[in-house]
Amino acid sequence: MPKKSKARMQTLSPRQQSSQKPLTPRRWRLKLVIGGAVLAVALGVGGLVRFLQQRDLTPRLQGTGDKHYTLGTAGAAVVIKEFSDYT
Amino acid sequence: MQRFEGQVQVVLYPFALNPTSEVATQAAWCAGEQGKFWEFHHMLYRRQELWNRLAAPLERLGEFAKDLNLDTAALKSCVESGRMQGRMQADKAYGQQLQVNSTPTMFINDNSDNRIVGTRSEGELVRLIRQELDRVQRSGQ
Numbered sequence: 001m002p003k004k005s006k007a008r009m010q011t012l013s014p015r016q017q018s019s020q021k022p023l024t025p026r027r028w029r030l031k032l033v034i035g036g037a038v039l040a041v042a043l044g045v046g047g048l049v050r051f052l053q054q055r056d057l058t059p060r061l062q063g064t065g066d067k068h069y070t071l072g073t074a075g076a077a078v079v080i081k082e083f084s085d086y087t
Numbered sequence: 088m089q090r091f092e093g094q095v096q097v098v099l100y101p102f103a104l105n106p107t108s109e110v111a112t113q114a115a116w117c118a119g120e121q122g123k124f125w126e127f128h129h130m131l132y133r134r135q136e137l138w139n140r141l142a143a144p145l146e147r148l149g150e151f152a153k154d155l156n157l158d159t160a161a162l163k164s165c166v167e168s169g170r171m172q173g174r175m176q177a178d179k180a181y182g183q184q185l186q187v188n189s190t191p192t193m194f195i196n197d198n199s200d201n202r203i204v205g206t207r208s209e210g211e212l213v214r215l216i217r218q219e220l221d222r223v224q225r226s227g228q
Contacts, residue, residue: 080196
């Protein structure tokens, strides 16, 4: 059996032999470009999600406050909305 | 609050995290119908240890109401009627929309970046309020 496999090793096609060669600078460049593109897309998606979350949050924070108990002056420069639990 | 008189307003959103707290929240609003919301609110915190582990705290809260000279029967029937349920659920839903998942959580001037989660020292709150007052003042100039 070991002899057989040795024989196979010797009969590798030229294409198979070339696949075992180290990566050429061109292929490295291609990998870097693809990696960079994937990273850019991931960062973009992350940024977009954060932007959409904030955009959604801000309008929802506005326009409430009626029917709630308040302390301090209405129309004050700083309005604090406090969510608290009694337990 | 007193040092910022006229400059700061706090809007309270009771955010009940469990059934016991739901009863207390409703009881506070029912006390509010008798004109004593804040008195009841403060009493709930002062006497927290006496009721916050009870599965059915209404009886105990009724005793607190008596100490505040409230109409206890009216308060209990107000809670039991479920009249305040809708209001409580609306506040809860609003908090959930804002991704409030622990208390206390505060928002300063409707700014989601000015979210304060957890208990803060008085000094830190004063610093944050001053910072916001400065920002408002600058943007108004």
